[in-house]
Structure formats: C-alpha cells, structure tokens
Amino acid sequence: MSIIQTKDVKKWFGDFQALKGISMDVAEGEVLVICGPSGSGKSTFIRCINRLEQHQEGQIIVDGIELTNDLKNIEAIRSEVGMVFQSFNLFPHLTVMQNITLAQIWVRKKNRAEAEEKAMELLERVGIPEQAQKFPGQLSGGQQQRVAIARALAMEPKIMLFDEPTSALDPEMIKEVLDVMKELAQSGMTMIVVTHEMGFAKEVADRVMLFDEGQLVEQNTPEEFFNNPESERTKLFLSQIL
Amino acid sequence: MVDLIKKNAKSLQESLFSSVGSAALTIATSYLVINFFRGMLGFALTSDKDWLAVLNNMQLYMVQAYPEEDFIRVWLSVGLTFVLAGLSIGIWRSDDRVKSSKVFNSFFKGGLGVLFFTIIAPTNSSFMGNDGSVITEEVFSMETRLGILIPVAIFCVIFFSIRFININFTVNSSDMVFFYLFIPVALLWFIKLPTIQLDQNNERIIPDPVMPIADTTKIPWTVIFVSFLASYFIGMYLKNIKSIKSIMSLSWFLLPLLIFSWIFKKPQIDMSVVLGSDLPIFGAFLLWGFLVITFVNNSIFKKYYSTYLGLTFLLTLVGVFSGLPMLAKTCLLLIALFSVVVPAVSTSSQGKRSLLIVWAVALVTLTFLLRGGASDTGIVVPGSSIFGGFSLTWLLAIFGTYVSFPLGVLLALGRNSKLPIIRIVCTGIIELTRSVPYITWLFFASVTLAVFLPAGVEFNLIVRVLMVTAFFSGAYFAENIRGGLQSIPKGQYEAADAIGMSPFQKISLIIMPQALRAVIPTLVSSAITAFKDSSLVTIIGLFDFLTIGKTVIGNQSIPVNFVGHDRENLIFVAIVYWIFTFTLSRRSMKVEKKLGLGER
Secondary structure (H helix, E strand, C coil), X not given: CEEEEEEEEEXXXXXXXXXXXXXXXXXXXXXXXXXXXXXXXXXXXXXXXXXXXXXXXXXXXXXXXXXXXXXXXXXXXXXXXXXXCCCCCCCXXXXXXXXXXXXXXXCCCCCHHHHHHHHHHHHHHXXXXXXXXXXXXXXXXXXXXXXXXXXXXXXXXXXXXXXXXXXXXXXXXXXXXXXXXXXXXXCCCEEEEECCCHXXXXXXXXXXXXXXXXXXXXXXXXXXXXXXXXXXXXXXHHHHHC | CHHHHHHHHHHHHHHXXXXXXXXXXXXXXXXXXXXXXXXXXXXXXXXXXXXXXXXXXXHHHXXXXXXXXXXXXXXXXXXXXXXXXXXXXXXXXXXXXXXXXXXXXXXXHHHHHHHHHHHHCCCEEEEECCCCCEEEEECCCHHHHHHHHHHHHHHXXXXXXXXXXXXXXXXXXXHHHHHHHHHHHHHHHHCEEECCCECCCCCECCCCCEEECCHHHHHHHHHHHHHHHHHHHHHHHHCCCCCHHHHHHHHHHHHHXXXXXXXXXXXXXXXXXXXHHHHHHHHHHXXXXXXXXXXXXXXXXXXXXXXXXXXXHHHHHHHHCCCCCHHHXXXXXXXXXXXXXXXXXXXXXXXXXXXXXXXXXXXXXXXXXXXXXXXXXXXXXXXXXXXCHHHHHHHHHHHHHHHHHHHHHHHHHHHCCCCHHHHHHHHHHHHHHHCCCHHHHHHHHHHHHHHHCCCCCCCCHHHHHHHHHHHHHHHHHHHHHHHHHHCCCHHHHHHHHHCCCCHHHHHHHHHHHHHHHHCHHHHHHHHHHHHHHHHHHHHHCCCEHHHHHXXXXXXCCXXXXXXXXXXXXXXXXXXXXXXXXXXXXXXXXXXXXXXXXHCC
C-alpha cells in the first residue's frame, strides 16, 4: 500500500520548468533517497509533497488525501508530514524545549506537561536532552539539525521529508545527524531523503532515485543503483560523485 | 583595598590619558562639563529665581482646571492603574535576583553624583537686576557646602566599604520596585517645603514659611502605595489560577476605556434610555451571536449559511442608513463581520466557548463606550477641554501608543498581504497619514473631523485628537514593523507551515515576535517621538504639560505674581520630559537584552 503517490507532477517557475512529469509511489515504511545534480528539481519535488511549493499539473496523493488548494487538506497533510530543512530553520526566539512543544500545544492541542514529556523523550532519542533550555543560537549546527528532527517528530508524522539535511554542516557533525536518521529509518518511519551522502544511501535506503533536469532518470535498489546503473546519466553522475 | 584603588587608577589612566591627544581631550571636556554645571547651578540658586512658581502650581501642572470636588476620579484612576500593576507584578513575578553589592554600588554612585555637584557649585553668582545692573550675590555659602559634603561623604564611604565586609544577599528584582517607590512615599510624610502664604492684605509673607506637605497629596499617595503593595501579594497568591494571565491582559486592555469613559468623565446617564433601549439591544445581539456560534456548523444551517450572511449584510446596509439608535447600527455592523469569522473558529466546544466570551466582551465594551463615553459629562470646567497638563500629555502618549501600536501591527501585516485590496487600502492609509504633517492632522481633528462623522455623533476634542494621533503614529509604527517583517528569513515561514500551523498562529507565534524584537530600538524612538510631539496640541488650544509651564504659569498674576518666571518652569518641564523618555529608553534596552538571549 503506497502512502505517497504522484502522477505526472509538473511545476514551472516562470518560464523555467522545474519538474517535467514525475510519477512515483512510496510504500509505507520505505526509505527513499533522491540524489541528483543541483538544479535537478529534487528539492522542489519533496517541497511539493507538503505544499511548500505548489505543483501546477498532475496529482499528489498523500495518505489518501489529494493535495489541492483546499486549506483544510493542506493543513491535514502538513501535520502528517514532518520536514527537515537544509538550514535547520529553528525558531531563534524560542528555547529548544519551546521549539519542540510549540506545535504540539497549538496544533495538536496537547497540554504543556504532556508536550514537554514528549519533547524530553525526543531529545533523548536524538541524544541532546541536556540542551533543552538553551536557545538554538547557542548550539552547534549538528545539534540544531537534531533539534529540528525532534521538532518534526513531535508531531508524530507518518512521513518524514529531509531536504539536504547535512549539506550545511561540518564534516564532523554530519555523522551525528546521519546516525539519528539511521535510527529513525530502522524504527520503520517512511522517509524521503534528498542528500549527497552516498554512504547513507547505500546503507539505509530501500530505493535510490536519480533526478536530472526535472525528470526521474532512474530508480533502483541501492545495490543495483550503485553497482549496475542502467542509464548513462547515472553512470556519469556516480563517476563524478564517488 | 589599596589594590582596588590602584587597579581603578590604572584603568582610568588607560582610558582617559592614554596619549597626549586623549589627555588634552579629557581635560578640555571636563572643563566644559564642569563649567556647564556650575553655570546651571548658579542660575538655579540666585535669589531672583522663584522656584515656588513651579512648586506652588503642581495641581495646575497635573490636571489643569479639573474641578477639585471631582479629584477622587483622578485618584481612583491612578489607584486602579497601580492596583492592576501590582497584581501583574505579583502574577508575573520574576525569578531574577539583584545582588546586594549592586544595590549598594548604585547608592555609592548616587552619593558620588551629589558630591560632585556640591563641590563644583559656585559660591557667588550674578544676575541681571530690574534696573539693568549686574547683581552679584552669595548663593552657596561654605557652611551649606560643608553641611552637605560631610554627611554625603560619610554615606559614600559606608556604601563603598560595605563591599569589603562580605555582606552578601540577593533581593528579588520585583520586590525592588516597591522599595524604590517606598522611599518617595515615605519622604512625603517627613519633608517640609517652603509654601506660599498670604497675609490679610493678600500680600505674600516673606520669607515663605516652611510647611509639611498637604494631606490631600500625601494621604492619597500613601493609600495608593499600600493598595499597590497589597495587590502585589494578592497577585502572588492568585498566580496559579489557570486563566489569570488572560484575565489580566483583558483588564489592561479595558482599563483605559474605563478610565476614559467613566472616571475622567462624569457621565450624565438617562436611565430610561439605558433600560428602554440599550439593554434590549444588548440582549438581542448577545442572543443573536450565541445562536450563530451554536448553530453555524449544524448541517441544516450550514446549507443556508451564505443566504444568512447575505441577508445580514443587507440588513446592516439598510440599518446603518435608517433611524436606528447608534448602538443598534454599530452592533449590526459588528455581527455581520463576526458572522464571517465564526464558522472557521467554532469547530470545537472550546472554540465556541472562547468565541462567546469574545462576543460578550465586545458587546459590553461597545455598549459601555457608546453610552458612557458619548454621554454628556457632568464635569464643568472653564475652557474647551476637560483636563490638561500632565494628565493630558500622559493620556495622549499612553492612549495614543496603546491604540496605534496594534493598529501599526495590523497595517504592517496588511501592507504585506497577498490580497491586493487589503494591501492597497493599508498602503494608502500609511502613505496618506505619513505624508501630511502632524500639525495638519491636529487642525483636521479640531476643525474638519466632525464633518466626516455621522450626524448626531460628537466627540470631545481630546477624543478627536486621540483618533488622529492613533493613525499618525500607527502609520510610523507600521513602517517600523514592516522593516522587522522583512528581516525574517523565508525559512521561518516554511518551518511554521511545515509543522502544520495555521496562518494566524504562524504570524502571532513565530513571525511577529521575531519581527518586533528586531525593531525594538526604532519602535521605542517612535514612542518617544509620539510622547514629545504630544506638546504640539497646544496649537489647537489644548493645554498640555509644556503649555501650562510656558504660557499659563508664565502669565499668572493671581494670587501671586509669577510673571517672568517661565524659565524655572521650562527647566522643570524639560527635566520631567527627560526623566520619562530616559526611563523608557533604559527599560527598552533591558527588554532588548532579555529578548536577545538566543541570538549569537
């Protein structure tokens, strides 16, 4: 049973066509890695899945709900889909604890004590319970990204989207974030990850996709993708990146 | 101790005399500063300055010609404000603690300041006499100087040496507010001031006898202080009640309305109108709102919702141009707007309950304002405005900011809106308001505004001035806040969207707090400008604080001749303005520091 279905999704920025008809399915519990050169539309695509960008043609169905202009649907989908950004986007005026509890209290209507309990649980899961009362500006990049993951998880989403979560980090910090993501994948979360971390893709992904110029060039299991790529484009991409 | 002095001396040397140039600059500047203060003190102390022109006219300064039998209203409004402040300080009591050393240090510094002025004060000073000759007189004798120097020096030494005998305790920073306020209130009971007394022939008795402060001043202030303190304790006790904070915010919101429409006014209310027309209208609209809230998401009603909305708007349109009472017209307009918002919010029982509270509060406020605020006042004063002086300045500043700030937030959001009609209207309001001088708007308020109001509605001049002031400073606030909004990165909007926040939550919880924090300095300088600009109302015949000092007291000849003593009054006015604006800017720096915690 697929939790995300897209059919022939097309998107233009002015005259520039960013997505040229993407059709794919993601099964529940699947970990999908999307890679590709910059400007290939991979970020745009996952941002379309929770409507941060609007697609102009085609169909996106998330958890049985189709994404249209209806605000109710958009809010319903957004509370099922967690998102982690390249630049963390934590709320700088709130403490780590408040960052994680805010949406629980205001969107999920939980009471404060419950929300804080959940937040501590998640902070322990991402390995930084001692930072709860600090402000985001006082944390390292890796710690901030882990808080961002905890914030997304606090909504108890069914799907997690990662938009280049490690691209803005120092090499040393990349590992701590990837470890959290691996643990998350093993727990059975449905994940779509846009990343250049091929090691992560090999180890964790159930399926790897290559985007180029707004098109889905190839999708396969990691073994096949890295060892026996079908298309010339994939071979070229892999030869440059590995 | 020797080490400390050496260290201080060294740092002084480094910061003031590091090179030949900086040494010269230091000496030149201190020469200028000392001479400036010497001149000021000499000016203030000469015998041709009559400071009683200031002291004797405090009542005029505070409320102008407000009738004495109605003073209780003024005291009540001041007291009510203090009680609310006490409750709020108790409820929001901070956990910050102030170190004793810090308190002692500020005493020490204060003492040093007094020492400085005592030392530099000139012994002789000259002034121009009535016949044009220069008169030199002794203004500050050696005995007075020593009489001040010795006790203050001892005071300084005590508070300086305390730091060596390890007295260490901390005081809650909220408690300190009461300590600082206690000092002036206690002083009221002990201080004696020279007072103007007239003999049988209405001649001033010279020298002025020294008298204790009048009971009509010290008793109200003491009562206010005691209730302030009591409400502080009550506030601490009430702290844990669940919705107390929202109740307090609501009270603060309603307080100015209460003060304005009931305490500064003595409404002459016709009870038959209240019972015969106001109450039925109030009840009918309360019921209407209740029905809409309860049934709007009912499946049957929902089908006809758009018909209902259309009918309501039609009815409003007809009603506004009919002969209905003002209250009914306004309520119709309100319910039409309210009906648009209801369906989105009244989805849960909690939403329904809060909607009902909002509706009830809005109706109560409206009825109250229209009946209480627009009724004739029973207070009879000479001249066009009910009160003037500091009350007026304060009212214009506080009430102006209180209305214009939310207005500014709305205008700023409106100008950034995606909907063209809202954007155009907001941009229009902002640009129109800003492009015309404030004085023009004041004339508009005093002369033209009545033309734009519906027939039969008349507002006091002060209310009209408040209206234009709200828009004028609102436009400036809006532009400042818009600057703050533009500094928020797009990622913040996306992050708020991604965790499923509604647009309203996104703006109020994520975007606005950050935008406002970024523009605190400009907001404060706008507020200070608004405070000082309030003195421009003199041009349309209102007597603000400055006008009282300059024009009213400067021309006063009954019962005592104060003509020509406007310099003393101007200095006094300047000092009061300075105290308020300086406090405001210091507070804002503290708030900024506190809010800036997370930013690195």
